[in-house]
Amino acid sequence: xxxxxxxxxxxxxxxxxxxxxxxxxxxxxxxxxxxxxxxxxxxxxxxxxxxxxxxxxxxxxxxxxxxxxxxxxxxxxxxxxxxxxxxxxxxxxxxxxxxxxxxxxxxxxxxxxxxxxxxxxxxxxxxxxxxxxxxxxxxxxxxxxxxxxxxxxxxxxxxxxxxxxxxxxxxxxxxxxxxxxxxxxxxxxxxxxxxxxxxxxxxxxxxxxxxxxxxxxxxxxxxxxxxxxxxxxxxxxxxxxxxxxxxxxxxxxxxxxxxxxxxxxxxxxxxxxxxxxxxxxxxxxxxxxxxxxxxxxxxxxxxxxxxxxxxxxxxxxxxxxxxxxxxxxxxxxxxxxxxxxxxxxxxxxxxxxxxxxxxxxxxxxxxxxxxxxxxxxxxxxxxxxxxxxxxxxxxxxxxxxxxxxxxxxxxxxxxxxxxxxxxxxxx
Ligand code: AMP
Ligand code: MG
Numbered sequence: 257x258x259x260x261x262x263x264x265x266x267x268x269x270x271x272x273x274x275x276x277x278x279x280x281x282x283x284x285x286x287x288x289x290x291x292x293x294x295x296x297x298x299x300x301x302x303x304x305x306x307x308x309x310x311x312x313x314x315x316x317x318x319x320x321x322x323x324x325x326x327x328x329x330x331x332x333x334x335x336x337x338x339x340x341x342x343x344x345x346x347x348x349x350x351x352x353x354x355x356x357x358x359x360x361x362x363x364x365x366x367x368x369x370x371x372x373x374x375x376x377x378x379x380x381x382x383x384x385x386x387x388x389x390x391x392x393x394x395x396x397x398x399x400x401x402x403x404x405x406x407x408x409x410x411x412x413x414x415x416x417x418x419x420x421x422x423x424x425x426x427x428x429x430x431x432x433x434x435x436x437x438x439x440x441x442x443x444x445x446x447x448x449x450x451x452x453x454x455x456x457x458x459x460x461x462x463x464x465x466x467x468x469x470x471x472x473x474x475x476x477x478x479x480x481x482x483x484x485x486x487x488x489x490x491x492x493x494x495x496x497x498x499x500x501x502x503x504x505x506x507x508x509x510x511x512x513x514x515x516x517x518x519x520x521x522x523x524x525x526x527x528x529x530x531x532x533x534x535x536x537x538x539x540x541x542x543x544x545x546x547x548x549x550x551x552x553x554x555x556x557x558x559x560x561x562x563x564x565x566x567x568x569x570x571x572x573x574x575x576x577x578x579x580x581x582x583x584x585x586x587x588x589x590x591x592x593x594x595x596x597x598x599x600x601x602x603x604x605x606x607x608x609x610x611x612x613x614x615x616x617x618x619x620x621x622x623x624x625x626x627x628x629x630x631x632x633x634x635x636x637x638x639x640x641x642x643x644x645x646x647x648x649x650x651x652x653x654x655x656x657x658x659x660x661x662x663x664x665x666x667x668x669x670x671x672x673x674x675x676x677x678x679x680x681x682x683x
Contacts, residue, residue, distance in 0.1 A: 277557035319416035347397035381411035457520035461532035521570035531579030560646035618667035629655035
């Protein structure tokens with residue numbers, strides 16, 4: 257049977273022209289261009305500053321260490337006093353950490369402990385394990401003999417070798433880690449100037465969503481699913497230092513969506529939604545944001561992911577994530593994370609990635625850039641999760657990172673791929 261001829265009296269159906277897919281890098285650059293750092297500086301206790309972003313350079317007012325000091329328990333000596341293994345140096349003083357000694361008398365040694373200042377005149381420390389003590393009659397301390405010639409400077413930590421006075425120790429825009437808190441404390445800071453925490457309103461959309469705890473698994477109606485995105489999105493936001501207002505589930509109605517967005521636009525820097533950003537008639541995010549503010553709906557050339565919305569409602573930024581859990585998770589990591597870091601003034605928002613060896617085959621290329629859920633294996637390569645569907649959240653739990661696979665690229669066992677560990681994305 258031949259196909260029916262097209263009826264010229266019926267216009268072609270109004271299927272909307274497909275917008276070209278936007279490369280991830282282009283979307284990220286456009287998004288970051290809108291992420292003006294939040295104004296203001298907060299002062300917080302150094303104890304409370306882990307994960308916060310420094311709002312001003314931290315300049316040291318002192319050298320660290322403040323004095324040349326011993327890195328061993330042993331004896332401070334003058335190398336020129338040693339003239340062979342039989343040389344006996346009489347110990348004249350004892351310098352524990354926290355006290356300071358006197359100038360070293362000729363041909364003498366000072367008993368010294370880790371962290372104690374080197375007495376003037378001494379130019380080396382000999383570990384106690386490398387010394388023999390020699391009884392010295394009525395002297396308060398014994399003498400010592402040293403087997404091998406001490407070398408000038410040995411076991412001495414130099415003044416300022418960690419931090420020089422006047423140096424910028426931590427820079428504005430740096431995210432504080434446990435080690436940076438220690439470093440700030442080492443130059444005397446009990447409080448730190450940090451960027452304000454972004455205030456984020458979180459909304460889930462979808463009439464199929466049910467909260468765990470509200471309905472037992474056995475009582476779930478057909479078509480109902482538990483709201484999983486709300487849990488990981490809230491946790492991800494909190495890890496990025498945000499103050500989260502969780503506004504729960506918005507029903508799939510335009511008026512309810514508009515009311516929720518309008519309310520959320522007050523007192524928040526960002527409104528983050530999941531679901532409802534496709535263009536089906538049950539997807540109300542698009543018309544609601546358009547009615548209240550501005551919206552750009554992007555089809556991003558990534559998998560999982562694709563639909564993504566950015567706009568403004570009042571003074572608040574708006575970001576709409578896809579509903580499929582893995583798409584929502586991955587898009588958050590690739591786009592929302594850098595956006596939120598930039599709001600806090602972080603300059604370098606790109607996650608670190610590294611070359612790794614694929615221990616799997618990926619024979620079908622996709623025209624989109626793919627982010628495959630993988631796990632490092634015992635052989636030092638990467639194993640692939642068996643199901644890469646955007647609805648399979650198990651993949652994101654099993655994985656310890658993503659392979660960033662360029663568009664149109666197949667992968668064969670043994671190929672070098674680009675790996676982004678979750679450790680670079682989840683904090
Ligand atoms: P949508 O983007 O609203 O069309 O949703 C796409 C898919 O993601 C659908 O199968 C939804 O049921 C699912 N989904 C949307 N929101 C959530 C959520 N918060 N938790 C779990 N699945 C969701
Ligand atoms: Mg939906």
